[in-house]
Amino acid sequence: MSTLDRLTADLTTSLKARDTLRTSTLRQLIGAVRHEAKAGTVERELTEDEVLKVLARESKKRRESAQIYTDAGAPERAATESAEAEIVDEYLPTRLSDEELTALVDAVVADTGASSLKDMGAVMKEANARAQGRADGRALSTLVRSRLAG
Known part of the structure; x- marks a missing residue:
């Protein structure tokens, strides 16, 4: 099962479970992947590696946002961004030690x-x-x- 298929299946599961954070995050990820597929002059099918690069970029954005919110004294927003980053990381390959x-x-x-x-x-x-x-x-x-x- 491709990562995009897994994202879509997990979105359905999170909708049924009424998990708002996971649902929102998965919708954003699917949107980012679709946006990347439509970037350029012609819409194209992304490879698995390209999908993983999009997800890695989304994870990095959320971690950077969490740090910015922490520095700005907004711990609730930082916690939300960190939680979203953890959800994104579930779909990425395991990091090297x-x-x-x-x-x-x-x-x-x-x-x-x-x-x-x-x-x-x-x-x-x-x-x-x-x-x-x-x-x-x-x-x-x-x-x-x-x-x-x-």
């Missing part, structure tokens, strides 16, 4: 023969391909930079 991410970066650096920051682009490209959306780009970049600088 710090140890797994370090091992992945070390393997990519060894495989590519990278030795300086000049090689960072090639290492990042390969590391992102191997991580398959299971790693935060910023954390990955920081780790690659530290491996190549040291």
Whole structure:
């Protein structure tokens, strides 16, 4: 079952259960995926990876919003955004642990023969391909930079 099919099925379930937070969040996610499919000159069918990228972007938006609300002294809104982010994360692949991410970066650096920051682009490209959306780009970049600088 594709992620979009799962979102749609879970929306039906949440509607029947009268779970307003989950229903609202799932509707927003389905809307974001449909919006992405219609972006551009011709509507197209999104691949599974593209759907997951949309969901990752939505999760990141909600986490950033939660932080902004926390900083602004609006804990109720921050809690709502965090709860929505947790719902979105249920549909994303499991994140790599710090140890797994370090091992992945070390393997990519060894495989590519990278030795300086000049090689960072090639290492990042390969590391992102191997991580398959299971790693935060910023954390990955920081780790690659530290491996190549040291």
